[in-house]
Amino acid sequence: MEFWNGDRRDFIRTGVSAAVGSSLYGGHLLAQTPTGDRPPNTDGVKVLFPRDRIPLTFIIDDSTCLVNMGHFGIPQFHACYPDREVYKKPWQTFPREIPDSFVRKFGEWCSENGVKGKYSIVPYPACVGWMDRELPGWSRMALLDSLNLVRDLMLPNWDIHPEMITHTRVINLKTGRPFEEINPSTMENSYPREKKSVDELAAYLAYALKILKNCGLPCEGVTTPGGFGNMVKPELSLAVQQAVRDVFQSEIPHFFKYVVGKEQSTEPTVEHVSGLGTSNLNLTVNIPAGTGDWFGGWEGDVTPQPDLYATADASAGQLVNLIERDQPGFFLCHWPGMYSNGTKAGFHAFQRVVDSIHEKYKERVHWMKLSEIARYWASKELTKITQQGDRITLDAPFECYDFTLKVEKKFAQLPVIQSENNDQQRLDEVQSRSKLQTGKWFKEKEKSVLCFQLSKGRSTIMLK
């Protein structure tokens, strides 16, 4: 159970390593991945979630343009694992395409309902064709139209990630061809089977990222397929940092790999931080999911179980548990399981879950893309906050929207945030937490909650 099983991700489970992780790193994920530099803490000031709401995100794996990874992936997994029942499914009867008309329907509904998240584009899906060159079985125009649709409709609300190169066979970077032997060490879901250096891993990730760059799809992060990198977790985190920096010059690289256990924290971890306080700051943000995939599965033929996320009245389910525990609600699916081989049963189940959550919690939740989550957590963890007398000083390595602080103080006047370049933000008081947004503050007993746009560099808040 601990490790991958075919396409399965690494489920972080409670136990010794998790206990060590939480005591050493205040988190939950990787006991062995160094978190690196941190600024000193200040008592009396606490960074809350953005707008003091529960962040939500929807993580979509195994999506790409047109190619149904359920149809094309299964025979390749079957060749490697001939005895596993899951790979004996009748993939020939599954549609080879997930059409753009469905992407449009899905993307438009999500946009109308404020849903945001991550959408993979596998760059060379199941070795069918190259997203930046040619997709055999589809016209050049169909591929270009499909990429345009992702850029125009999805990109504003979804981070685009490569999910390695093929999500099936490991590619020899020297030749661009899959390795000849078929075994777990040449399948991306279980690659690598021995220690690899950060440079070797970064080269593999960069190869995937460059294909999407050629397609005009900017990326700030990557998704690992299944158990990719399980034997090189600390190196993988650093390789993400280097590859994303190298190909896209992103300020805050992030990745999705882990699914946390039911009772564990779903907060992202900020890892491999170096150069804090200098112009050469480096970091990686590791964003986990807090649910399994209980829609239509990576194959696309599984019966959805929406109640496992949230029942119709949102009285139970793992997303409800997370919200009630004040934990980020980051939930997961696979794209073939939204389309459900044309019935769209997974998509309908997903719509019901979102409707139920919105009906009960609309005022308590806040949808974010993964890059927005990464920026917020990087700012939360790495902004140095000091309080001297009636002045709070913030030294921020990044600009951050909706930055939200709780201060042990009731303001007599409107709080003013003064930034290094003399910009002033005067915050207006609101009467309820649900009205909190950038430029507002509200009183909570003897404390105050402030929400503002954090500038890069030094800002001060006068407490009067």
Ligand SMILES: [Zn+2]
């Ligand atoms: Zn996947």
